[in-house]
Amino acid sequence: xxxxxxxxxxxxxxxxxxxxxxxxxxxxxxxxxxxxxxxxxxxxxxxxxxxxxxxxxxxxxxxxxxxxxxxxxxxxxxxxxxxxxxxxxxxxxxxxxxxxxxxxxxxxxxxxxxxxxxxxxxxxxxxxxxxxxxxxxxxxxxxxxxxxxxxxxxxxxxxxxxxxxxxxxxxxxxxxxxxxxxxxxxxxxxxxxxxxxxxxxxxxxxxxxxxxxxxxx
Numbered sequence: 001x002x003x004x005x006x007x008x009x010x011x012x013x014x015x016x017x018x019x020x021x022x023x024x025x026x027x028x029x030x031x032x033x034x035x036x037x038x039x040x041x042x043x044x045x046x047x048x049x050x051x052x053x054x055x056x057x058x059x060x061x062x063x064x065x066x067x068x069x070x071x072x073x074x075x076x077x078x079x080x081x082x083x084x085x086x087x088x089x090x091x092x093x094x095x096x097x098x099x100x101x102x103x104x105x106x107x108x109x110x111x112x113x114x115x116x117x118x119x120x121x122x123x124x125x126x127x128x129x130x131x132x133x134x135x136x137x138x139x140x141x142x143x144x145x146x147x148x149x150x151x152x153x154x155x156x157x158x159x160x161x162x163x164x165x166x167x168x169x170x171x172x173x174x175x176x177x178x179x180x181x182x183x184x185x186x187x188x189x190x191x192x193x194x195x196x197x198x199x200x201x202x203x204x205x206x207x208x209x210x211x212x213x214x215x216x217x
Contacts, residue, residue: 032170033122033139038110044079046130051075051149054133055160055179057167058145063178072181075149081105084112089186096186097193126166133159135166144170153182 053073056063063070073090082105089098103112103123114121121140128134134149148155148163167177 031122031139031142032144033124033137036124036126036137038108039125039128042110042125043130044084044109047084047125047128047134048078049076049151051077051134051151052153052185053180054148054150054153054155055163055177056145056147057163057170057172057177059143059172059176060145064176067178070178070180072184072186074185074187089189091184091186095193096189097195098186098189099195127162132156133162135163137166137170144172146170146172 051074053075071091073088076087076089078085080102084103086101086103087098088101089096091097101114103114106113110125112123112125114123119140121138124137126135126137132151133155136147136149138145138147146163146167148159150159164174164177167174
């Protein structure tokens, strides 16, 4: 039989352990993109159509290492109910690839969720005039990426200033902004160079995906 002193020590040990576990419990802090406001009164019909990727602000290691190999990238968007179908076109070794994705509805206009085998990607259309530019935020694994799209090139200095401000507000620097080529855009891809969702098969497909709408970080 344990002595009173041993029992007291055992109780104190359990209490301390329990308090320690509570202290180590995750605080449940909000994700970075949850603080980003979507475009007010976002209109998916007006947003639909063709967008050209102008620049990306990201700490993505892939872009840090391969940004010099970036290819001109085109985005085609079309509403599907409350979701949005997105096709990205870009070249790899001179061949046009198409990446098809579904931006799922989240119940908030301008805020979407892309589900995939490599984890969810949260997307927010933060600012757009629908006619000339759009700024999108993307979050994967709690890391933010800011993207600037345009209907046509070049974009105005005022739009670039807004984008750069957004990049700084995302705790990124100007050295983490990557500008994409202004020529060589793809319009279509043949049936052998179409990827659906986050299906990664060959090294070539991974490279094609890498310059798509999301950096594989």
